[in-house]
Amino acid sequence: MTAPLLQIRNLKKHFDLRLGAFGEKGARVHALDDFTVDIVEGETLSLVGESGCGKSTTGFAILNLHRPSGGSVIYKGTDLAGLDEDAMRPFRRDLQIVFQDPYSTLNPRMTIGEALSEPILFHALASKAELPARLAQLLADVGLSPRFASRYPHELSGGQRQRVAIARALACQPRFIVCDEAISALDVSVQAQILNLLLDLQEKYQLTYLFIAHDLAVVRHISDRVGVMYLGRLAELAPSASLFATPLHPYTRALLSAVPEANPRAPRDRQMLQGEVPSPLSPPSGCRFHSRCPLARETCRSQIPEMRAVAPGHLVACHAVTSATSTNWEASE
Template sequence: MPDATAIAEETAPVDAPAAGTPVLEVEGLKKHYPIRKGLLRRAAGYVYAVDGVDFSIGPGETLGLVGESGCGKTTVGRTVMRLIEPTAGSIRLKGKDITRLPKDEMRPYRREMQIIFQDPYSSLNPRMTVGDIVGEPLLVHGIGSRKEREERVAALFDRVGLRSAQMRNYPHEFSGGQRQRIGIARALALDPSLIIGDEPVSALDVSIQAQVINLLMDLQEEKKLSYLFIAHDLAVVEHISHRIAVMYLGRLVEFADTRTIFTSPQHPYTEALLSAVPIPDPRRKRNKRILQGDVPSPVRPPPGCHFHTRCPYAEERCRTEAPIPKRLSPGHVVACHLR
């Protein structure tokens, strides 16, 4: 088990745009799902979806969280939002520990963080007008009069590039990209400091992806937003992130600023991920390091380093001993025995 505090100490923002207390600090976050079996529904085992993750996000900073599907990155996002209860660890929002806050006490903190979902179709209630969808957070928190809310929704529509005349339409009358803008407008309604994007562009066409990412970046500059940007596509993450955390089977394996990750990745898994990013030039060839096999089951994660079953450099101690995250340079942390 990696030392839980090691990464947290090492990940104080290096080149985060603004100093001060981090917007979000996550320490030793774990989410184990029990697998219940038998008549008494006793836990026969656990799915180690998230198994000790530490990071922090500064004001106005974007942290990209990448990894293969099934590595637990979505669970991290949901747990931070307290949509899923964490098994262990702590979540601090602007210095306040929200890990175990009861529902009603959690409410005011929900204004500070919002989430954008991957699927622009199922994330909007098909029976509500988009104006009502975007205005709903205001209604829930009892903000403004009916007229004020309507004006705010119109302003939000305008900001994300939709016509406020479309407020009375239903979600099915919009394209995927427009729907994602509606989802962004909804997330912005409460003026949060942190937005968690759970693969917010993965379901969109490439040209629309760029528009949405640019919109997110403009909004960040304007409102000093912090993003936790979850994605499986490094090319997308590179453009928007200040720092990148690479996740594998419930743990962070490498954490550094975006340039370091792309120019000198230290973890073999990061290397493999990078070599999978296509280069838009047919004449250039790259030594592709295609990983063999599948991600091992999070029900029985391999002993030692989780990655050793697929690592081309694995040694004897990788199979028995979990690597402790090491700081290679300020702000660059790697969990690998070989570095």
């Protein structure tokens, strides 16, 4: 087993809102709690879950772009959580992020060449003389011709802009990239191209990905492991094949029944999600899913279910799941 690239333990991120922002005094958003996982070098770990369940916050907290409220992120023997920006600088190069909207990373007034040169020069990864060759290499890596260097973001298609955003991350010669809904805004045919590009680059440069997405069908094909999040907590974490063949957490099962194409063999007749995700300002006690779970019983309202391994590498946080083959599904109500 390869050593973990990142060891994440009990990572938390709470946002304290200004008085009155939601009409509540000193309201606190529980965006992420007790996120614990080892991210293995070279793997693609995906995070899925409904909008607002804390996926982006997880990516930002791991990279210390949002300073965590608690927990640790061990990278190269150092806990990144809470390092100030100066202390983070030696690690920034290695740890990159690609967003859904490349406009947020690309300055409209900079040519693509200038945008790609910026991180290279900042991290002193090439001299001025070496720069043109490096830019051509980066553009070639993402499937663009060298003439794109003189173009502006608005002259590019959405897919081409996302290729540039990936090239900008690659410019730093990273080891870990958070892809935060990086393909979600693209047309389906372009999504497939960008996914293939990400997979090719992973192999070529031994990259490790945290792939955040809401499209379960996409995640199934590209992930080594998948984590399912609900209201700021991991509900289930498993190798992709196990998760889609044997989803155990009621929330995962509900998510999969809503998207039958994600896995034709997944249970579809068990349960559909009812109601809305509760507010993270006052998440439900015990299991955060209890207000929507058809299997909820008294224990679920008072005790937080811990992540437990029920099969090799398959972890579930649910009082009703006792093993990978023995669940209390029928014990509903």
